[in-house]
Amino acid sequence: MSIDQVSLGNTGLTVSELSLGTWRFGRRLVDGTERYDEEGIVETDEERAYELLDAYAEAGGNFIDTADKYGDGRAEEWIGNWLEGRDRRDFVIATKIYRPRRENDPNARGLNRRHLRNQIDTCLDRLDTDYIDLLYCHRYDDDTPAEEFMRTLNGLVESEKVNYLGISSGKPDAWKIAKANEIARRNGYEPFTVTQPRYSLVDREIDPNYLPMCRDYDLGVVTWSPLAWGFLTGKHQRGDVGHDDSTAIEDSRFAERYLTDENFDALDVLLEVAEEVDATPAQVALAWQLHHPDITAPIIGASTVEQLRENLDASAVSLSDEQFERLSEAKTVSLG
Numbered sequence: 001m002s003i004d005q006v007s008l009g010n011t012g013l014t015v016s017e018l019s020l021g022t023w024r025f026g027r028r029l030v031d032g033t034e035r036y037d038e039e040g041i042v043e044t045d046e047e048r049a050y051e052l053l054d055a056y057a058e059a060g061g062n063f064i065d066t067a068d069k070y071g072d073g074r075a076e077e078w079i080g081n082w083l084e085g086r087d088r089r090d091f092v093i094a095t096k097i098y099r100p101r102r103e104n105d106p107n108a109r110g111l112n113r114r115h116l117r118n119q120i121d122t123c124l125d126r127l128d129t130d131y132i133d134l135l136y137c138h139r140y141d142d143d144t145p146a147e148e149f150m151r152t153l154n155g156l157v158e159s160e161k162v163n164y165l166g167i168s169s170g171k172p173d174a175w176k177i178a179k180a181n182e183i184a185r186r187n188g189y190e191p192f193t194v195t196q197p198r199y200s201l202v203d204r205e206i207d208p209n210y211l212p213m214c215r216d217y218d219l220g221v222v223t224w225s226p227l228a229w230g231f232l233t234g235k236h237q238r239g240d241v242g243h244d245d246s247t248a249i250e251d252s253r254f255a256e257r258y259l260t261d262e263n264f265d266a267l268d269v270l271l272e273v274a275e276e277v278d279a280t281p282a283q284v285a286l287a288w289q290l291h292h293p294d295i296t297a298p299i300i301g302a303s304t305v306e307q308l309r310e311n312l313d314a315s316a317v318s319l320s321d322e323q324f325e326r327l328s329e330a331k332t333v334s335l336g
């Protein structure tokens, strides 16, 4: 197994075409809701986190995705601990800032200058590193002028704490990213060169406007939840409320978003193609993204080393043009 490398958008950086996600490191669920500082189900504990990082690195992976918020800081800390035994230069570390640091403090959230400047040092400390390869804004901040955060982010690059800037999206807010990049261009600031939207065979909101915007700006597109929280592995069946091996089912948002008739119809197409190419549904769902001309690197979110290895083998799956088209049309979003 070896993971191919790709150029990250219009940066000079080369990364693994499958990134390793760490959202579930230290993540606690209480009654189906994500919570911090409380007892609950931990999706990926510290020992498992190191096993996943080891297996990813052994397979030649170099692109690790985290965020200040994941596991309330535990994900960054565990990556920092793990890096101690490694050569930092072998890895491209991406983290994110935006989520509230203190729930009731409006200044300890978002992309305001104070929060960005404070939080970058917290991220560097936890990751035990001098620089972040790629800093994402976890979300666009409607409450802070784009001029303010683009200028502050530019300062973080100039101070060499950060090498490249990205922005992650919950909703497909293409025009906001374009606006921020035009402000950067006008003022000679570092622009966003990478985006991180949700994208999978059944999450297609970015098709009509967001992906064309990324193409036009030549932005790297690093996609989150490429297996729709495990739905695209085929382990959930129509009419089922869940599956014993799925932690996603504990999250109250999962069934509402994913266990729909329309998605099961798309899953049928995926299962059909998987059988044709003799690969697992997860591998084909990832291979579809690897074949997609607009996608740079999906982020894998495996819960076990076995799942991780299965998913990394997606690199070896070939799809014909016809199979790629059939998968692309399994679920679509209309313009408008």
Ligand SMILES: NC(=O)c1ccc[n+]([C@@H]2O[C@H](COP(=O)([O-])OP(=O)(O)OC[C@H]3O[C@@H](n4cnc5c(N)ncnc54)[C@H](OP(=O)(O)O)[C@@H]3O)[C@@H](O)[C@H]2O)c1
Pocket: 020, 021, 022, 023, 024, 065, 066, 138, 168, 169, 170, 196, 223, 224, 225, 226, 227, 228, 229, 230, 231, 233, 235, 245, 246, 247, 248, 282, 299, 300, 301, 302, 303, 306, 307, 308, 310, 311
């Ligand atoms: N920017 C953002 O706002 C944002 C948001 C979400 C995620 N992300 C990033 O994207 C990464 C991936 O997201 P995700 O965890 O939602 O990805 P995903 O690939 O959609 O779902 C991962 C989950 O699917 C199941 N799974 C994965 N491979 C499997 C396999 N081969 N067989 C069976 N089950 C399998 C596992 O859960 P079970 O075993 O429990 O079923 C696993 O935890 C995150 O870690 C994070 O880095 C970013």
